[in-house]
Amino acid sequence: MAVERTLSIIKPDAVAKSVIGKILARFEQAGLNVVATKMLHLSEELAGGFYAEHKERPFYNDLVAFMTSGPVVVSVLEGENAVALNRELMGATNPKEAAEGTIRADFAETIDENAVHGSDSAASAEREVAYFFEDSEICPRTR
Numbered sequence: 001m002a003v004e005r006t007l008s009i010i011k012p013d014a015v016a017k018s019v020i021g022k023i024l025a026r027f028e029q030a031g032l033n034v035v036a037t038k039m040l041h042l043s044e045e046l047a048g049g050f051y052a053e054h055k056e057r058p059f060y061n062d063l064v065a066f067m068t069s070g071p072v073v074v075s076v077l078e079g080e081n082a083v084a085l086n087r088e089l090m091g092a093t094n095p096k097e098a099a100e101g102t103i104r105a106d107f108a109e110t111i112d113e114n115a116v117h118g119s120d121s122a123a124s125a126e127r128e129v130a131y132f133f134e135d136s137e138i139c140p141r142t143r
């Protein structure tokens with residue numbers, strides 16, 4: 001399996017709980033390198049565009065309201081099998097169904113406010129990384 005990149009977002013609920021460091025540590029402990037990261041407070045336009053695929057879903061308006069309710073931390077994670085590995089570390093979308101020891105099981109309570117986002121495929125990852133980062137903002141390891 002080749003080295004991949006994936007997009008991670010630490011959502012406003014997790015930022016508010018001050019667990020940014022704990023969540024990033026889980027990625028690093030699992031062998032995912034943070035090769036870009038920034039904190040930003042998403043505008044409605046930026047959050048709406050990011051979740052455009054969910055525009056017709058009943059939860060879309062609530063999702064955009066939540067994602068703009070406070071700052072987020074957006075990161076590019078790099079490593080072997082990064083897309084699937086990140087999804088595994090995150091756990092199920094609904095924290096009540098998330099496996100023990102996953103980020104959502106440990107740091108989230110509800111499906112609406114579930115601590116983290118992770119790209120769901122290599123194609124989504126490519127699109128989502130480009131949505132938030134210029135190539136020049138990504139800093140692969142040199143040592």
Ligand code: RTP
Binds near residue numbers: 111
């Ligand atoms: P994400 O995109 O945030 O990584 O989460 P995901 O792939 O596990 O879930 P997805 O189906 O893409 O949904 C995106 C986000 O919308 C909220 N959601 N609410 N109330 C609901 O039924 C519902 N379903 C999804 C969640 O915040 C989910 O992470």
Ligand code: MG
Binds near residue numbers: 118120
């Ligand atoms: Mg998704």
